[in-house]
């Protein structure tokens with residue numbers, strides 16, 4: 268069976284005389300894969316290399332059988348051609364664009380600002396899906412945390428991505444909202460059948476969303492688990508280096 272996620276990424280980072288060696292490999296059939304680990308484990312670097320925003324020294328990235336990067340054979344698709352929607356931790360909405368414009372922006376490859384009245388069926392569809400019609404003319408600073416996150420998701424999905432990459436998508440939200448939005452995201456993923464890769468240090472994200480989890484620490488994979496049961500994971504601050512229960 269073709270793996271949904273198949274990547275091996277190696278990169279040496281140097282900064283201020285310090286060195287961080289990252290080597291992360293994963294092959295998984297999980298539609299919802301979570302990379303879990305403490306701060307500094309290498310989660311963001313891994314996600315950025317998958318998205319094409321950072322370049323590995325060696326390795327490969329394949330998503331649902333399509334090769335997006337392969338150092339050995341010289342394949343290196345641009346972030347746009349990888350068609351992976353990336354939702355940043357702070358959502359990275361454009362403050363000078365309305366909700367509708369933020370969502371429509373992704374349709375034009377980000378080359379120009381869409382008009383405030385831009386009409387497009389797919390923009391309307393995603394605004395409706397995320398219940399954003401009432402705030403479509405609002406600017407990001409006029410939105411609640413949940414509405415900001417939904418706008419970022421609508422903007423990510425409108426361009427029909429191959430997969431969705433999420434960097435700590437619930438970190439900026441309160442606990443009750445996190446729980447609700449995790450459920451919404453899980454439902455949406457099941458409906459769209461869109462592969463989802465999420466990075467987090469929050470164990471609740473893992474339990475509510477993961478089909479499989481890859482635990483990272485110090486730039487290395489320290490465990491892979493399929494559908495982890497509650498309590499099966501170490502605290503993000505205290506990683507466990509024992510034998511993985513099952514391979515993803």
Ligand SMILES: Nc1ncnc2c1ncn2[C@@H]1O[C@H](COP(=O)(O)OP(=O)(O)OP(=O)(O)O)[C@@H](O)[C@H]1O
Pocket residue numbers: 280281282287304305306307308309310311312313468
């Ligand atoms: N551009 C860079 N140059 C040098 N080192 C870097 C660079 N970016 C990140 N690092 C280092 O790489 C390591 C992994 O960073 P990364 O941001 O991937 O961790 P993380 O697991 O996402 O952490 P967090 O949860 O805090 O975001 C850290 O030690 C960091 O200092």
